[in-house]
Amino acid sequence: xxxxxxxxxxxxxxxxxxxxxxxxxxxxxxxxxxxxxxxxxxxxxxxxxxxxxxxxxxxxxxxxxxxxxxxxxxxxxxxxxxxxxxxxxxxxxxxxxxxx
Amino acid sequence: xxxxxxxxxxxxxxxxxxxxxxxxxxxxxxxxxxxxxxxxxxxxxxxxxxxxxxxxxxxxxxxxxxxxxxxxxxxxxxxxxxxxxxxxxxxxxxxxxxxxxxxxxxxxxxxxxxxxxxxxxxxxxxxxxxxxxxxxxxxxxxxxxxxxxxxxxxxxxxxxxxxxxxx
Amino acid sequence: xxxxxxxxxxxxxxxxxxxxxxxxxxxxxxxxxxxxxxxxxxxxxxxxxxxxxxxxxxxxxxxxxxxxxxxxxxxxxxxxxxxxxxxxxxxxxxxxxxxxxxxxxxxxxxxxxxxxxxxxxxxxxxxxxxxxxxxxxxxxxxxxxxxxxxxxxxxxxxxxxxxxxxxxxxxxxxxxxxxxxxxxxxxxxxxxxxxxxxxxxxxxxxxxxxxxxxxxxxxxxxxxxxxxxxxxxxxxxxxxxxxxxxxxxxxxxxxxxxxxxxxxxxxxxxxxxxxxxxxxxxxxxxxxxxxxxxxxxxxxxxxxxxxxxxxxxxxxxxxxxxxxxxxxxxxxxxxxxxxxxxxxxxxxxxxxxxxxxxxxxxxxxxxxxxxxxxxxxxxxxxxxxxxxxxxxxxxxxxxxxxxxxxxxxxxxxxxxxxxxxxxxxxxxxxxxxxxxxxxxxxxxxxxxxxxxxxxxxxxxxxxxxxxxxxxxxxxxxxxxxxxxxxxxxxxxxxxxxxxxxxxxxxxxxxxxxxxxxxxxxxxxxxxxxxxxxxxxxxxxxxxxxxxxxxxxxxxxxxxxxxxxxxxxxxxxxxxxxxxxxxxxxxxxxxxxxxxxxxxxxxxxxxxxxxxxxxxxxxxxxxxxxxxxxxxxxxxxxxxxxxxxxxxxxxxxxxxxxxxxxxxxxxxxxxxxx
Numbered sequence: 001x002x003x004x005x006x007x008x009x010x011x012x013x014x015x016x017x018x019x020x021x022x023x024x025x026x027x028x029x030x031x032x033x034x035x036x037x038x039x040x041x042x043x044x045x046x047x048x049x050x051x052x053x054x055x056x057x058x059x060x061x062x063x064x065x066x067x068x069x070x071x072x073x074x075x076x077x078x079x080x081x082x083x084x085x086x087x088x089x090x091x092x093x094x095x096x097x098x099x100x
Numbered sequence: 101x102x103x104x105x106x107x108x109x110x111x112x113x114x115x116x117x118x119x120x121x122x123x124x125x126x127x128x129x130x131x132x133x134x135x136x137x138x139x140x141x142x143x144x145x146x147x148x149x150x151x152x153x154x155x156x157x158x159x160x161x162x163x164x165x166x167x168x169x170x171x172x173x174x175x176x177x178x179x180x181x182x183x184x185x186x187x188x189x190x191x192x193x194x195x196x197x198x199x200x201x202x203x204x205x206x207x208x209x210x211x212x213x214x215x216x217x218x219x220x221x222x223x224x225x226x227x228x229x230x231x232x233x234x235x236x237x238x239x240x241x242x243x244x245x246x247x248x249x250x251x252x253x254x255x256x257x258x259x260x261x262x263x264x265x266x267x
Numbered sequence: 268x269x270x271x272x273x274x275x276x277x278x279x280x281x282x283x284x285x286x287x288x289x290x291x292x293x294x295x296x297x298x299x300x301x302x303x304x305x306x307x308x309x310x311x312x313x314x315x316x317x318x319x320x321x322x323x324x325x326x327x328x329x330x331x332x333x334x335x336x337x338x339x340x341x342x343x344x345x346x347x348x349x350x351x352x353x354x355x356x357x358x359x360x361x362x363x364x365x366x367x368x369x370x371x372x373x374x375x376x377x378x379x380x381x382x383x384x385x386x387x388x389x390x391x392x393x394x395x396x397x398x399x400x401x402x403x404x405x406x407x408x409x410x411x412x413x414x415x416x417x418x419x420x421x422x423x424x425x426x427x428x429x430x431x432x433x434x435x436x437x438x439x440x441x442x443x444x445x446x447x448x449x450x451x452x453x454x455x456x457x458x459x460x461x462x463x464x465x466x467x468x469x470x471x472x473x474x475x476x477x478x479x480x481x482x483x484x485x486x487x488x489x490x491x492x493x494x495x496x497x498x499x500x501x502x503x504x505x506x507x508x509x510x511x512x513x514x515x516x517x518x519x520x521x522x523x524x525x526x527x528x529x530x531x532x533x534x535x536x537x538x539x540x541x542x543x544x545x546x547x548x549x550x551x552x553x554x555x556x557x558x559x560x561x562x563x564x565x566x567x568x569x570x571x572x573x574x575x576x577x578x579x580x581x582x583x584x585x586x587x588x589x590x591x592x593x594x595x596x597x598x599x600x601x602x603x604x605x606x607x608x609x610x611x612x613x614x615x616x617x618x619x620x621x622x623x624x625x626x627x628x629x630x631x632x633x634x635x636x637x638x639x640x641x642x643x644x645x646x647x648x649x650x651x652x653x654x655x656x657x658x659x660x661x662x663x664x665x666x667x668x669x670x671x672x673x674x675x676x677x678x679x680x681x682x683x684x685x686x687x688x689x690x691x692x693x694x695x696x697x698x699x700x701x702x703x704x705x706x707x708x709x710x711x712x713x714x715x716x717x718x719x720x721x722x723x724x725x726x727x728x729x730x731x732x733x734x735x736x737x738x739x740x741x742x743x744x745x746x747x748x749x750x751x752x753x754x755x756x757x758x759x760x761x762x763x764x765x766x767x768x769x770x771x772x773x774x775x776x777x778x779x780x781x782x783x784x785x786x787x788x789x790x791x792x793x794x795x796x797x798x799x800x801x802x803x804x805x806x807x808x809x810x811x812x813x814x815x816x817x818x819x820x821x822x823x824x825x826x827x828x829x830x831x832x833x834x835x836x837x838x839x840x841x842x843x844x845x846x847x848x849x850x851x852x853x854x855x856x857x858x859x860x861x862x863x864x865x866x867x868x869x870x871x872x873x874x875x876x877x878x879x880x881x882x883x884x885x886x887x888x889x890x891x892x893x894x895x896x897x898x899x900x901x902x903x904x905x906x907x908x909x910x911x912x913x914x915x916x917x918x919x920x921x922x923x924x925x926x927x928x929x930x931x932x933x934x935x936x937x938x939x940x
Contacts, residue, residue, distance in 0.1 A: 002107045007148070008209040010111050014137070016202040017118040022920050023194045029127045029173055031916075033134050036165065037118060040141055043157075051148040051224050056234050059226045062153050063235070066160050067246045071253035073165045077172045078260035084176050096914035194921035197928035208935050 007048035014041035114140040138162040149224035272330040272347035276396035278305040283389035290382025302385035310361035348402030352773040356399040366746035371519040373742035391417035403464040415442040422516040434512035441509040445499015452492035469542040490550030497533030514576040518621030526613035534590040538599040555595025559689040562588030566696035571856040596682040598675035600770040605668035612656040615750040619650040626736040638713040642736045649751040658698035659823045667758030698826025706834035
């Protein structure tokens with residue numbers, strides 16, 4: 001029998017990995033993938049709680065998170081492609097036109 | 101017992117995939133690791149009785165989104181990351197706060213959360229029938245709104261990725 | 268009855284407005300007509316008012332024109348009031364003012380800014396009449412300030428000259444110092460008596476403090492503060508310093524404002540407030556001492572001056588001292604009597620001096636005059652009459668008024684023989700320096716032959732470019748003649764205490780055993796002599812009065828004699844005497860260095876303090892600094908915060924992570940509490 005806290009710790013760990021990757025990685029696409037990882041960690045939390053409380057709202061929420069993640073991924077990648085076209089680079093440090 | 105073993109296996113694969121994603125230099129390797137993470141997460145969902153969610157996790161996340169990622173990586177011919185100067189702020193503030201947040205989370209959830217109850221396999225079912233019942237009755241509005249959202253996302257993506265820029 | 272008193276001050280105001288706004292386009296004749304016409308009509312209306320007043324049994328006339336201020340219980344009306352005292356002042360102001368207007372038409376004929384001069388002159392008349400006719404202290408104060416303004420404008424009439432502009436400023440600022448005292452006195456009146464109207468204040472004062480032994484502190488304070496105001500306006504010690512400098516203005520201005528009318532406003536105020544002063548013996552003593560000191564002080568300076576107008580200016584200060592001396596021994600009617608006669612002969616003296624100056628082409632220094640007796644005979648004769656009057660020769664006007672003052676100073680319960688001594692010495696000095704002026708100007712050889720070649724005299728008045736002194740036109744001489752006649756007969760109204768009886772209803776008695784001299788019973792019935800003792804006592808008093816009268820005449824002759832000796836017989840003597848006296852003489856010649864003292868002790872520290880501390884320190888440093896530094900601080904702060912926007916996505920990510928962690932921790936902490 002697996003206690004709930006196990007799932008929650010795993011979720012936290014995944015989330016931490018996602019943030020870590022976001023801070024470390026230099027490739028824009030890798031950055032994006034870290035974001036997806038974070039989202040997944042959250043999904044795990046939702047499903048775990050849904051199971052423990054015997055309610056289906058968690059699943060619904062996961063459903064919506066996935067939809068949003070999909071939309072976001074699509075648009076984000078389109079932006080990345082556009083950036084690549086103009087800046088010829090995928091290095092996040094090079095995309096600093098907002099520098100004051 | 102079985103539950104625990106299965107959990108440990110899949111959780112281990114999950115964590116290992118995540119770490120690997122971090123440690124890899126080439127984005128394609130990171131993408132493939134992420135796929136591994138997705139699939140193991142789907143297995144964990146199954147263990148928690150969320151059949152529908154596991155299915156769409158595989159289909160949508162691992163099957164569509166990650167594929168999209170891989171396509172883009174291949175399209176843009178993303179190579180290894182060149183060394184550029186990072187951000188001092190990120191290192192100085194980001195990591196400590198991350199550690200703090202994670203630590204606090206773990207501490208709270210585990211030691212103080214009182215979530216020691218367990219779930220047996222098969223005790224709870226998130227069947228498609230139940231979910232759709234909920235989706236189309238209580239959550240009909242968010243459902244419709246998200247469909248609009250997807251539509252906008254499609255338009256945005258098409259617009260952005262057109263050849264000739266974003267004029 | 269409706270006396271329509273508003274006409275009197277308002278006509279000159281209209282004249283001032285019309286001339287001031289439109290006068291630039293008028294011809295000289297039109298300006299003349301407006302200015303002289305308004306003043307003349309005002310004088311005629313004043314005469315008519317006087318006739319109505321006397322015919323109506325000497326009942327005070329009151330014209331109310333609504334309320335000006337109404338604050339709770341305290342209200343101040345626009346109201347004009349004529350009683351005996353203000354009637355005398357009214358006639359003097361309008362009459363002498365009108366004569367001087369006529370004179371100015373001739374004197375200023377060749378000056379620039381003609382219309383401006385008459386506009387200011389009419390403005391002055393308006394304010395002076397407001398001052399005299401007001402029935403409450405606040406309206407009087409309006410007039411008070413207004414004449415100060417008019418004085419400033421007129422002194423600085425030749426504003427392109429630095430000395431004139433500075434003199435105007437000096438006059439106004441010194442006046443203001445005195446006005447501060449007057450203001451505080453008014454505030455005290457409001458606080459303690461709840462009103463500023465004469466009738467209300469005086470009746471309250473009378474009912475609350477019937478006996479002078481009670482020595483009420485508040486009345487003493489009010490009286491002394493009023494005296495401060497009067498000292499500023501009427502050029503007494505210590506605020507007299509502006510009057511000699513005020514001679515920078517044209518001569519008719521000196522005649523009107525600084526001899527006949529404005530400077531007498533202080534005396535008028537003290538006389539009007541006699542109810543307050545009589546109940547504060549300490550204040551009276553202060554007034555008397557100031558008056559006496561000023562009289563002798565100014566007379567000593569007047570002896571040494573060589574500028575003809577300066578001599579007359581110091582003479583004015585000295586004569587005003589006499590008036591305050593009279594007021595200070597509670598002989599208010601004697602002071603007002605002297606005010607009236609002084610207006611006649613001092614105006615005559617100034618206008619005559621103006622005629623002399625005009626005759627010799629702008630020269631002011633008496634050392635360059637002389638022998639003008641034959642050349643300008645009419646001027647000579649009127650000046651002679653004026654000089655004999657001021658010296659106190661009977662039966663001319665000055666004798667009666669000055670003698671009355673000296674007698675009251677000696678015999679009044681508030682008086683003192685020491686004050687009388689100062690008065691008599693001053694009379695001697697007055698006679699001496701006036702005759703000195705007379706001899707130097709009109710007798711001997713004409714010393715101005717070389718000076719009149721270049722007519723660049725002190726005043727720069729007219730640039731006729733004439734070589735020979737010539738008589739003034741009749742438009743200037745006619746007022747002189749009228750004033751001369753008045754100087755002769757003007758004193759005769761005061762014979763036998765008639766003037767005193769006339770003013771008696773205004774001078775409220777303080778009815779106790781210690782009845783001060785000069786006061787009469789309240790029912791208006793005059794007692795025949797000031798101090799009503801037994802028959803034999805009365806005879807004794809009469810003898811004393813005769814003795815003093817003779818003394819003052821002797822003194823006048825002595826002054827004449829000394830002046831004749833020094834300035835006619837042995838002309839070389841004065842210089843030898845002054846050489847012998849050395850430093851003493853030069854101190855007196857330099858006006859006892861009072862101006863320098865004021866500058867170093869008061870003005871310079873004030874200006875320096877104001878510049879260094881208040882301007883640079885407080886205003887520029889603290890106030891501006893606070894505002895500017897707030898802006899600079901904001902700029903610096905934002906400059907430092909700007910670096911957060913680095914354009915570096917990973918730093919943004921770091922910040923986001925930090926913020927998220929903080930929120931998370933906070934929420935958990937709140938949740939687990």
